[in-house]
Amino acid sequence: MSESSKTADPQSLSPREENFLVAERRAKLARLRRRGEAFPNDFRRNARAGELQNQYADRERWDGAALEALHRKVRVAGRIRAKRTMGRVAFLPLEDESGRIQLFLRADRTPDYEELLELVDVGDLVGAEGSLTRTRSGELSVVVERLRILVKALRPLPDKWLGLSDIEQRYRQRYLDLIVHPEVREVFRLRSRLVAAMRRWLDARGFIEVETPMMHPIPGGAAARPFITHHNALGIDLYLRIAPELYLKRLVVGGFERIYEINRCFRNEGVSTRHNPEFTMLELYEAYADFEDIMALTEAMIRELAEELLGTTSLVWEGKKIDLGPEFRRVRLEELVAKHHPELPRNRLRDEETLRRYASAHGIVLPEQGGWGKLLLELFEKTIEPALIQPTFVTHYPAEVSPLARANDEDREVTDRFELFINGREIANGFSELNDPEDQAERFRAQAQAKAAGDAEAMPYDADYIRALEYGLPPTGGLGVGIDRLTMFFADRSSIRDVLLFPALRPEAD
RNA sequence: GGGUCGUUAGCUCAGUCGGUAGAGCAGCGGACUUUUAAUCCGUAGGUCGCAGGUUCGAUUCCUGCACGACCCA
Numbered sequence A: 001m002s003e004s005s006k007t008a009d010p011q012s013l014s015p016r017e018e019n020f021l022v023a024e025r026r027a028k029l030a031r032l033r034r035r036g037e038a039f040p041n042d043f044r045r046n047a048r049a050g051e052l053q054n055q056y057a058d059r060e061r062w063d064g065a066a067l068e069a070l071h072r073k074v075r076v077a078g079r080i081r082a083k084r085t086m087g088r089v090a091f092l093p094l095e096d097e098s099g100r101i102q103l104f105l106r107a108d109r110t111p112d113y114e115e116l117l118e119l120v121d122v123g124d125l126v127g128a129e130g131s132l133t134r135t136r137s138g139e140l141s142v143v144v145e146r147l148r149i150l151v152k153a154l155r156p157l158p159d160k161w162l163g164l165s166d167i168e169q170r171y172r173q174r175y176l177d178l179i180v181h182p183e184v185r186e187v188f189r190l191r192s193r194l195v196a197a198m199r200r201w202l203d204a205r206g207f208i209e210v211e212t213p214m215m216h217p218i219p220g221g222a223a224a225r226p227f228i229t230h231h232n233a234l235g236i237d238l239y240l241r242i243a244p245e246l247y248l249k250r251l252v253v254g255g256f257e258r259i260y261e262i263n264r265c266f267r268n269e270g271v272s273t274r275h276n277p278e279f280t281m282l283e284l285y286e287a288y289a290d291f292e293d294i295m296a297l298t299e300a301m302i303r304e305l306a307e308e309l310l311g312t313t314s315l316v317w318e319g320k321k322i323d324l325g326p327e328f329r330r331v332r333l334e335e336l337v338a339k340h341h342p343e344l345p346r347n348r349l350r351d352e353e354t355l356r357r358y359a360s361a362h363g364i365v366l367p368e369q370g371g372w373g374k375l376l377l378e379l380f381e382k383t384i385e386p387a388l389i390q391p392t393f394v395t396h397y398p399a400e401v402s403p404l405a406r407a408n409d410e411d412r413e414v415t416d417r418f419e420l421f422i423n424g425r426e427i428a429n430g431f432s433e434l435n436d437p438e439d440q441a442e443r444f445r446a447q448a449q450a451k452a453a454g455d456a457e458a459m460p461y462d463a464d465y466i467r468a469l470e471y472g473l474p475p476t477g478g479l480g481v482g483i484d485r486l487t488m489f490f491a492d493r494s495s496i497r498d499v500l501l502f503p504a505l506r507p508e509a510d
Numbered sequence B: 001g002g003g004u005c006g007u008u009a010g011c012u013c014a015g016u017c018g019g020u021a022g023a024g025c026a027g028c029g030g031a032c033u034u035u036u037a038a039u040c041c042g043u044a045g046g047u048c049g050c051a052g053g054u055u056c057g058a059u060u061c062c063u064g065c066a067c068g069a070c071c072c073a
Helices: A020-035 A048-054 A065-070 A113-118 A167-171 A174-180 A182-204 A246-251 A291-310 A331-341 A352-361 A372-381 A435-454 A463-472 A483-491
Strands: A072-078 A089-096 A099-108 A125-134 A142-151 A228-231 A236-240 A259-265 A276-289 A313-317 A319-322 A327-334 A392-395 A419-422 A423-434 A476-482
Touching: A020 A113, A020 A259, A048 A089, A048 A099, A048 A463, A065 A125, A072 A099, A072 A319, A089 A125, A099 A113, A099 A246, A125 A174, A167 A174, A174 A182, A174 A483, A182 A276, A182 A291, A182 A423, A182 A483, A246 A259, A246 A276, A246 A463, A246 A476, A276 A291, A276 A327, A276 A331, A276 A419, A276 A483, A291 A392, A291 A483, A319 A435, A331 A372, A331 A392, A352 A372, A435 A463, A476 A483
Parallel strands: A099 A142, A327 A392
Antiparallel strands: A072 A089, A072 A125, A089 A099, A125 A142, A228 A236, A259 A276, A276 A476, A313 A319, A392 A419, A419 A423, A423 A476
């Protein structure tokens, strides 16, 4: 912790929201300390709740007598989720990561019965040792012969039935959200399995995972505003990466033919249900492949991941059935615009005046700067993108808005590029990489001009990247996939915050 | 950046046409030897987001601010 850190302020060290409930629990903790039983770490469990529930799920076979005849001593540990005392007996459901099992305390079997019940609260972490039985109502239970409070919870849990519904508190105190809502834990398990499966999928196809810098002297690889930080020893500003693209392609120059990186990118932009300032992206590059190959790869990967993780290619997202089974639709950007806007003649789309007149006649606000490519893209994003529900590859984006993509051989004003949309959201972006250093230098100069003219998202000229291309980047196809959005899709969530453990929020006021 | 809505007990929520507030759960005390949101009796718990204004009096009305949600840019 650095001296200049804000936590040096004694005010910020004071605990939040002390109240009589906390005081009550602190007093119990004090009693535990006097007994020499506070925060032990020598309890070792030999069973987990969910495994016991599975093992003895058959109630006919495993009735109370059969369970007791086992004479099996189990040691389980976890959080107490309720407390039902009935005088000489008490029931304490205990939850660990695998599930729940009920602790059955009996005054005649559990030493220190009275005092333990006084000391233990809902929310405490306990270790219990005992034998298995089934209660009259059929609940698999541990008859507790020894109970130890491993951690005294000083704060009460939210309402046992209604849980935690304050969305702000759920994001700020995700740990509480996770304790109270098992289904939230499931979302993040799915996310973990998705990323792991994606790595396996790519590894199996000969891709290797690499790690490139997160701090860039020159921000590049995407159209976005970067975060700026400072390196004291070097005395320079650095930019948190907005994309790993330019480093990954340098590695393809160096001879790695199939590489990928799954990690965080940072963009200094607004927060919304689909944007977080830090987010996770897969980027991959395959030498001697083009955007058609990459589209096929993207489609196969998403389809097969759904099959593996969800057991189906028929998903539901926000109530809409999304079918990953059939071949994804492929359509050129300009065709799509012409189809949705019949009054716009197909052969006049590359005309700024036509686009502007049409937009203002229809109340569509377009940016003041930019050529036909930028205007057309804006028109698409505003009027068509939200309607692309089934998986759709939109292809051949204007070169003007694709400064790192290879120009199409028949039509130099567009690029061999695609974006994949599902349920109105951009999921992936890929293209044949621009490997002509002179063309790339020209595009960088155009970007630098746009930047000078006030476009904060335009890319700066990266001379070393041009130098790398001058040694020869193989013909290459590349891909970026938004992991957060893909998780939203697989987990059927509407907000990116629901797939981020700690979404960006303004700091809590003290 | 703009609009709408929200912020009341630890949690989930009522409520006050302006007279400083209630419930359920959680808590505390008691009863209870098979509960499943246990039940029953009793009890305690609040800077009504923050700051101003209007008013004899503001949690309530007005303004500003903070944080959040949704929509728009």
